[in-house]
Structure formats: C-alpha cells, structure tokens
Amino acid sequence: MSDAAKRSWDLLLVVTSDRYGAERFPTVRRLVDLALDSGRSVQVWACNYANMLTECSTKTAPAADVCCAGDGAACCGVNPPVTTTAAGDHPAAARFIEDRLATHPERFSWVACSTCSADREPVEHLPGVLTEPSFANFRSYVDAAKKTVYVGGA
Amino acid sequence: MTGPDPVGPPGQLLVESRGPGDTGGARFLRAASHLAGAGTPVTVYLVDDGVGFAHGAHAELADLLARGVRVVADGSSLVRRGVRADLLVDGVSAVEMTEIESLVFDPAVKVVWH
Numbered sequence: 576m577s578d579a580a581k582r583s584w585d586l587l588l589v590v591t592s593d594r595y596g597a598e599r600f601p602t603v604r605r606l607v608d609l610a611l612d613s614g615r616s617v618q619v620w621a622c623n624y625a626n627m628l629t630e631c632s633t634k635t636a637p638a639a640d641v642c643c644a645g646d647g648a649a650c651c652g653v654n655p656p657v658t659t660t661a662a663g664d665h666p667a668a669a670r671f672i673e674d675r676l677a678t679h680p681e682r683f684s685w686v687a688c689s690t691c692s693a694d695r696e697p698v699e700h701l702p703g704v705l706t707e708p709s710f711a712n713f714r715s716y717v718d719a720a721k722k723t724v725y726v727g728g729a
Numbered sequence: 730m731t732g733p734d735p736v737g738p739p740g741q742l743l744v745e746s747r748g749p750g751d752t753g754g755a756r757f758l759r760a761a762s763h764l765a766g767a768g769t770p771v772t773v774y775l776v777d778d779g780v781g782f783a784h785g786a787h788a789e790l791a792d793l794l795a796r797g798v799r800v801v802a803d804g805s806s807l808v809r810r811g812v813r814a815d816l817l818v819d820g821v822s823a824v825e826m827t828e829i830e831s832l833v834f835d836p837a838v839k840v841v842w843h
Contacts (some may be wrong), residue, residue, distance in 0.1 A: 602776060609833070686778060
C-alpha cells in the first residue's frame with residue numbers, strides 16, 4: 576500500500592461506473608474541484624472503465640505498406656508498437672488529472688486498478704497515478720478517508 | 730470553508746444521475762420516498778440526466794415533494810440540457826454543486842449516488 580493511502584483524506588471518491596469513467600467525467604471533475612477549492616483533500620479510486628482515463632496504452636499501429644489486409648490487422652506480423660504518452664482516449668480527463676496531481680500533490684491522489692487495466696491489455700498509467708492490484712488494499716483506503724462516496728452505482 | 734446549508738439537515742443525500750427514461754431512476758426515487766416515509770431526513774439531488782425528473786410530470790417526484798422531501802436540481806446539468814429554471818416543477822430548486830458541499834463532505838451524512 577502506498578504512503579498516499581496511509582494519509583488521511585477528507586473524501587475517498589470511488590468511480591466505478593462506465594458512465595462516470597467516460598462521458599460524465601465532468602461531474603467527477605466538479606466534485607474533485609469542489610473538494611480542492613474548499614481546502615479539502617480527495618483521493619479518487621478508479622475502477623473498471625474509469626481506469627481508461629489515465630491509461631497510457633502501448634498500441635499496435637497498422638503498417639499499411641506491408642499489411643496485406645490494409646486495415647491494421649496483424650496478418651503480416653510486422654506491425655510496430657506505438658506508445659502513446661498520454662491517455663489517448665480521454666485527453667481532457669488525463670490533462671485534468673495530471674494538472675491536479677501537479678498542483679495539489681498533498682491534497683489530490685488518483686488510484687488506478689492494475690487488475691482492471693490488465694484485463695484489457697498491459698498498460699501503464701500517467702506519472703503520479705498510484706496503482707493497486709484490485710481491491711486487495713481497498714479497506715485501507717476507506718479507513719484512511721473521513722468519508723467514502725461511490726459515484727455511479729450499478 | 731462552508732456557508733449556510735440551503736438544503737436541509739443531515740441525514741441522507743440521495744443523488745440521482747439517471748433520467749426518467751431509465752427505470753432505475755424512478756426506482757431510486759421511490760426508494761427515497763420510502764426512506765423519507767420511515768423518518769430518515771432525505772435530500773434528493775438531481776444531477777446529469779437526473780435533472781430530467783425536475784421538469785414535466787413524474788409521479789415519483791410528486792410523491793417525494795408531497796412527503797416534504799427537499800429536492801434540488803444541479804444548475805450546470807440543467808443548463809447543459811437547455812432546461813430553464815422557470816420550467817422546473819414547483820418545489821424543485823436549481824442549485825450549484827457548492828450548495829450541497831456540506832452534505833457531500835459531512836461524515837454524518839450518507840451519500841448514495843445512483
């Protein structure tokens with residue numbers, strides 16, 4: 576468990592739903608800023624699709640000049656990997672998270688689930704984002720927070 | 730850090746983010762009614778698509794208001810969906826997220842976000 580989990584947080588925000596991990600991220604952003612603007616601390620635990628907000632995927636690019644299928648399929652087996660340097664699918668969210676990590680390192684933390692991420696493909700997360708193996712240490716994060724709120728729900 | 734609380738005493742803050750087209754939204758509001766009926770202080774905060782309940786006729790919302798439950802709708806969500814304040818159901822008021830801040834962060838208030 577990281578040092579960030581051991582600290583005391585005013586709020587642990589658990590973002591579990593695909594909706595809040597994607598098109599409704601602006602609401603999560605407002606909640607985070609609500610905490611930071613009022614001088615509070617907030618730690619976000621991302622689960623499932625919300626992990627995609629901070630993923631820096633290593634993707635395979637199509638090699639049009641050698642791929643006989645012409646659609647990026649790995650038919651020729653020579654497609655080179657291309658590593659993105661920021662979360663490509665949700666750049667605005669990634670920029671927000673990076674910014675708040677940089678400007679509020681003592682009051683903002685983002686935790687990604689390495690198991691959820693690995694379910695899709697091996698990935699790394701934005702610098703500064705903590706990773707945890709599924710819910711193994713989740714209780715510690717809850718205990719470290721004065722309050723836990725799950726956003727999204729089933 | 731926090732101003733006067735315009736949305737009532739602590740208890741439960743029930744947040745509905747799903748619209749009337751989602752049966753789960755109506756079910757959640759009925760649950761809020763049951764809680765209020767059992768004596769739990771309840772504040773309902775409609776956000777994102779949930780603000781769809783704040784205008785037009787919705788039996789679940791009417792029941793909440795009839796029980797005296799404080800129902801507020803997120804102003805930003807209303808603006809994004811083009812819903813003017815004068816279209817809100819009587820008894821529902823538009824608020825900014827800062828106005829429910831005290832409830833969100835108060836450890837004594839249970840927040841259920843649907």
